[in-house]
Amino acid sequence: MVADFTYYTPTKVVFGKNAEAETGSLVKMQGCKKVLVHYGSESARKSGLLGKITTSLRNEGIDFVELGGVVPNPRLSKVHEGIELCRKEGVDFILAVGGGSVIDSAKGIGYGLYHGGEVWDFYSQKRPIEGCFPIGCVLTLAAAGSEMSNSSVITNEDGNLKRGANNDASRLKFAIMNPELTYTLPAYQTMCGAVDIMMHTMERYFINEPSMHLTDELAEGLLRTVVHYAKVLKKNPMDYDGRANLMWASSLSHNGLTGAGNAGRGDWAPHQLEHEMGGMFDVAHGAGLSAIWDSWARFVFDQNPERFARLGEKVFSLSRTADVESDALKAIETFHDFFVSIDAPTNFKELGINPTEAEIEEMSEKCTFFGKRTLGNIKVLGKEEIKTIYTNAARA
Structure with missing residues (x-):
């Protein structure tokens, strides 16, 4: 409903x-x-x-x-x-x-x-x-x-x-x-922006509760647009239509439109995970998001594989099979490959950081607000789950 x-x-x-x-x-x-x-x-x-x-x-x-x-x-x-x-x-x-x-x-x-x-x-x-x-x-x-x-x-x-x-x-x-x-922005900054836009949309998309069909379609269309024009701008940074579509997508991705009518605020765990990475290592926000997303997605997808599989079908036109978990993993892999194609990092090494076990422990503790909260909607994450996701991103 x-x-x-x-x-x-x-x-x-x-x-x-x-x-x-x-x-x-x-x-x-x-x-x-x-x-x-x-x-x-x-x-x-x-x-x-x-x-x-x-x-x-x-x-x-x-x-x-x-x-x-x-x-x-x-x-x-x-x-x-x-x-x-x-x-x-x-x-x-x-x-x-x-x-x-x-x-x-x-x-x-x-x-x-x-x-x-x-x-x-x-x-x-x-x-x-x-x-x-x-x-x-x-x-x-x-x-x-x-x-x-x-x-x-x-x-x-x-x-x-x-x-x-x-x-x-x-x-x-x-x-x-x-x-x-935005014409003169460095390519890396443009692509980090594209990632941030996509993440704001996907944070609202990944819920276990009911969603509004029209809102899902708006979110999926926005993501398709960003994927398309990120590739256009990588080839031609001066493409006005590409710059215009990305700029408008930025606003629509985070003004509440792509979550309207969905039962639940969204997941937001990748953003919260990145906040601690940004706080400790001062990384670019969009780059931090792409660097943690793959590890997060692989850790949580089994709680709602249909949501991941649908996104792969709608955004990247992936064919569906009878095996929804396989479809979900294919979607995650395709998002990973897209990030690679626009030179966005997909793990900590590519992000340029190498956190120690002590630093991962500190980030995990801070991420829970020192034991006062959990993260996530698709899968609820406590300190140990958060540590696992950070560790996986560091080992990838």
């Missing part, structure tokens, strides 16, 4: 060539007077993008202050810096210029400004989230889907803890998406 659901997507999307020229007018519609322009590396300035954005703000009479330096796996210290700067400057709107890391950092700043006190409390689940300062973005990377999600993930350097906070208050007021802004 289809589950009841609430689908909430308040973010205004402005999509297309030169969309960033509308930044000033979109901020002005929010009634805000001073903006924090939050970004990552200086490439945003060297490319001329920051100049276009600040010119657009000036043309609308909007004051602004800048804060760059956000890194992949965004740091709590940068969130603290942003909160302090915004309070000092009287900022009332945050504009993220970048990908998921910059948007997540902006959401952390927004939480801290709204509530006061230690912002990490919301990521460590010590305090409930009650609101967030308004945020918009100019997206430069198709990957995390933060531009339309209620999610934010921050890494606390004290203990290398990577934790998420989810609340609808952080959903962006607007998201500006110009696919051309």
